Amino acid sequence: MLIRLWRYTRGYLRIRITGSGTERFINGCRHRNIRLWNLQVVNGAYEVNMFVCDFKKLKTILRKTGTKVTIVKRIGLPFFLLRYHRRKLFFAGCVLCFALLVMLTRFIWDIDLSGNQIYTREQILHYLENNKVHTGMVKSKVNCDKIAADLRRNYKNIIWVSASIDGNRLCIRVRENMDAYRSKTKKLTENRKEKAVSPYDLVADTDGVITEIVPREGIPRIRKGKKVRKGQVLVSGQVPVKDDSQTVIDYQYHRADADIKAEVKIPYKEVLANSYAKKVYGTIKKKEDYIRIADWQFQTGDIFPEKQTEQTKKQEIYITNHPLCLFDRIKLPVSYGTKTTVFYRISQKNHTTKEKQQLLSHTFSQYCRDLEKKGVEILENDVKIYTGSGNASARGTITAVRSIGVLRPSKIKKIPRNSKSQQGENIDGNDGNSH
Amino acid sequence: MEFAEIPKDVLPGLSVLTVTGNVELTLENYRGILEYTGELVRVQVKGGQLKVTGEHLMISYYTNDEMKMTGWIRDIEYHCSE
Numbered sequence: 010m011l012i013r014l015w016r017y018t019r020g021y022l023r024i025r026i027t028g029s030g031t032e033r034f035i036n037g038c039r040h041r042n043i044r045l046w047n048l049q050v051v052n053g054a055y056e057v058n059m060f061v062c063d064f065k066k067l068k069t070i071l072r073k074t075g076t077k078v079t080i081v082k083r084i085g086l087p088f089f090l091l092r093y094h095r096r097k098l099f100f101a102g103c104v105l106c107f108a109l110l111v112m113l114t115r116f117i118w119d120i121d122l123s124g125n126q127i128y129t130r131e132q133i134l135h136y137l138e139n140n141k142v143h144t145g146m147v148k149s150k151v152n153c154d155k156i157a158a159d160l161r162r163n164y165k166n167i168i169w170v171s172a173s174i175d176g177n178r179l180c181i182r183v184r185e186n187m188d189a190y191r192s193k194t195k196k197l198t199e200n201r202k203e204k205a206v207s208p209y210d211l212v213a214d215t216d217g218v219i220t221e222i223v224p225r226e227g228i229p230r231i232r233k234g235k236k237v238r239k240g241q242v243l244v245s246g247q248v249p250v251k252d253d254s255q256t257v258i259d260y261q262y263h264r265a266d267a268d269i270k271a272e273v274k275i276p277y278k279e280v281l282a283n284s285y286a287k288k289v290y291g292t293i294k295k296k297e298d299y300i301r302i303a304d305w306q307f308q309t310g311d312i313f314p315e316k317q318t319e320q321t322k323k324q325e326i327y328i329t330n331h332p333l334c335l336f337d338r339i340k341l342p343v344s345y346g347t348k349t350t351v352f353y354r355i356s357q358k359n360h361t362t363k364e365k366q367q368l369l370s371h372t373f374s375q376y377c378r379d380l381e382k383k384g385v386e387i388l389e390n391d392v393k394i395y396t397g398s399g400n401a402s403a404r405g406t407i408t409a410v411r412s413i414g415v416l417r418p419s420k421i422k423k424i425p426r427n428s429k430s431q432q433g434e435n436i437d438g439n440d441g442n443s444h
Numbered sequence: 445m446e447f448a449e450i451p452k453d454v455l456p457g458l459s460v461l462t463v464t465g466n467v468e469l470t471l472e473n474y475r476g477i478l479e480y481t482g483e484l485v486r487v488q489v490k491g492g493q494l495k496v497t498g499e500h501l502m503i504s505y506y507t508n509d510e511m512k513m514t515g516w517i518r519d520i521e522y523h524c525s526e
Contacts, residue, residue, distance in 0.1 A: 031480075032476075032477050032478060032479060032480060035476075035477050035480070035506065036476035036477060038506075039476065039506060039507070039508055040508075042508055044505070044507060045503075045505065045506045045507075046503075046504060046505040046506070047502065047503075047504065047505075048480070048502065048503035048504075048506060049482075049502050049503075050480065050481055050482040055480070057503075
């Protein structure tokens with residue numbers, strides 16, 4: 010292989026030797042230290058390879074042996090360069106391409122992070138960037154040991170880090186202490202609950218009759234079967250603290266919590282226009298492929314969705330775009346895909362009475378299904394469909410049982426002053442009695 | 445020489461022939477090619493001639509010290525000069 014490369018770099022000739030003393034010619038070459046290789050008999054003559062510099066030494070041998078030499082082929086880099094010596098820009102491009110390739114391989118082009126669950130990729134990458142580790146940095150400046158140590162020091166829940174360079178990719182593998190994180194999160198949630206000092210009431214978000222109440226936190230202000238109005242307090246978040254004489258001396262603040270269900274009336278109205286526009290699609294479809302590099306686009310046809318003409322307004326364009334990604338993550342500004350255009354015309358049509366009924370009925374059924382999905386129990390409905398020559402409508406009321414109650418900041422109640430002073434007196438009195 | 449147990453290939457002028465299977469032949473210490481066709485190669489060596497017959501015989505390289513032949517080698521004969 011090396012010998013071949015060396016021969017190619019030096020350049021050599023394939024020559025044909027004819028005449029009577031061909032064997033003498035070969036021996037003569039050997040005598041003058043002329044290197045010959047791949048000697049073959051072709052059509053009764055010899056064909057052999059030799060270096061260009063040796064070809065110039067053949068004059069004497071040819072005269073002595075009475076042979077003739079013709080060049081069959083010129084092989085090697087010098088001949089290649091000679092052939093394309095005018096194409097300087099091509100060679101410059103090749104050299105530049107190679108230089109760029111060599112230069113670009115000296116940088117980190119992707120950071121592959123895996124094993125993280127507690128800390129997001131963005132968090133860790135942001136931290137690395139602050140520590141001057143980012144994509145596009147020189148590979149030689151990457152200190153894997155330092156990256157691993159820094160990550161372990163900065164993120165307490167990371168218990169093991171491995172950083173390595175794989176080609177142009179910085180691979181970071183981490184292991185996190187999930188048990189410690191879970192217990193910590195639990196503690197934080199409990200603390201947060203304890204720290205909730207401002208009270209919240211549960212108030213009715215609509216009128217209705219209470220059918221069920223299961224309080225969890227706070228003081229219920231309503232009972233089962235009671236009518237409530239919108240905005241009425243259902244469960245108070247301020248729990249009074251009373252003394253022995255049942256006097257309110259203070260309030261404990263809570264976030265009211267309860268499951269409250271009420272029978273409510275839900276108004277329903279759906280209007281359907283008599284006429285509608287229908288798209289009638291044509292049979293002609295236009296399809297084209299395109300390649301997009303940044304803002305420049307090359308396409309095989311003339312579909313331009315951004316140009317709004319009278320013709321293009323009545324067409325639907327379906328675009329399938331495939332962006333190219335490097336290492337599955339680095340999005341390149343290159344994409345390819347296809348565009349398909351379907352032409353249509355608008356046709357105005359009127360609904361028949363049966364169609365109107367069907368459509369309104371279908372819409373109402375869908376609405377009821379959506380309510381049921383939200384946990385609403387429909388007791389009865391008096392929704393009726395009204396059809397005529399004009400617009401059709403479905404109107405009525407649905408009676409249903411659903412959860413009511415939304416959280417609202419509670420109005421802080423003031424503790425009566427006299428109860429405080431009374432309390433103070435009582436305390437003093439008690440002290441006096443004890444002596 | 446036999447008494448001293450010196451290998452004979454170090455003796456000046458003696459040819460050394462190395463054959464690999466029937467596809468490759470290397471010859472050292474030769475004087476020159478006498479005849480060469482695709483089926484026959486005759487080489488002058490010290491004290492005689494070496495005759496190689498076969499098919500598609502090609503001389504891979506031909507230098508002052510050594511030559512290498514490739515192809516399908518059928519016979520190798522040594523003709524001693526009287």
